[in-house]
Amino acid sequence: MQIVILPTADDVAEYGATLFIRQLHKNPHSVLGLATGSTPLALYRLLIIACQQKTVSFAKAKTFNLDEYLGLAADHPQSYRYFMQQHLFNAIDILPSNTAVPDGSAADPVAACKQYEQQIVDAGGIDLQLLGLGRNGHIGFNEPSSGLRSRTRIKTLTPATIADNARFFEQGEYQPHLSITMGIGTILDAGKVVLLATGTNKAKAVKAMIEGPLTAACPASALQLHQQAIVVLDEAAAAELTDIEFYRHIERENQALLKRLTRQ
Ligand code: F6R
DSSP: OEEEEESSHHHHHHHHHHHHHHHHHHOTTOEEEEOOSSTTHHHHHHHHHHHHTTSOOOTTOEEEESEEETTOOTTSTTSHHHHHHHHTGGGSOOOGGGEEOOOTTOSSHHHHHHHHHHHHHHTTOOSEEEEOOOTTSOBTTBOTTOOTTOOSEEEEOOHHHHHHHGGGSOTTOOOOSEEEEOOHHHHHTSSEEEEEEOSGGGHHHHHHHHHSOSBTTBGGGGGGGOTTEEEEEEHHHHTTOTTHHHHHHHHHHHHHHHHHHHHO
């Protein structure tokens, strides 16, 4: 795991956006894995600006979102498809047919999960996957106890996640308790994974993910198995890490090495 600790949440967004822009420069046909929630919003704003300034193009890219509420149609304002249209897709040059979000209103959701896995395979696999982190250590909607090799499937949300996400729903509005989510195995198959976490309320989960044991009790700890996982944190989210000075030291060494290599 590469652990990058930056002063503010804005720095985290900028670092994440740069990774996506570099990926698209390297390969305009990249397959990108995307997330919803509060954390990626600033990153998406930066990607929109970059696209409008023609610094980057999504015209040849494909995207797959991590998850969707089961029972919400694409045009429901709380659906993750709607979120992605509002916060990214409508403002960039991506082809609508190249964006995929699990179908929360599929007549046969079990078959839809299988098809989603197949769609990812048919696209050649995900090159760069963006992740947020739940306070309980979830990634996508893989809640604690999720199989570490799980694939896209229907998952029940924990009461903690339902409570955390209640802020997006009106009082009395129907809030689904089920989701379709890429599995942990699906996420681990991505070529590169970048997880962003900001704020004090993520500090415990960050510590469990990086310094805790590999365990289904903290699904994000599965990233310890990934060969190219980058965790980008602000100071608040990194605050509970025991070996924080060591992680800063490694990053300084990495940066120095990079400088030397680019000078040669
Ligand atoms: C959403 C997703 C979730 C969120 C996580 C953090 O697509 O995959 O795992 O990333 O719940 O949410 P925020 O960013 O709202 O704190």
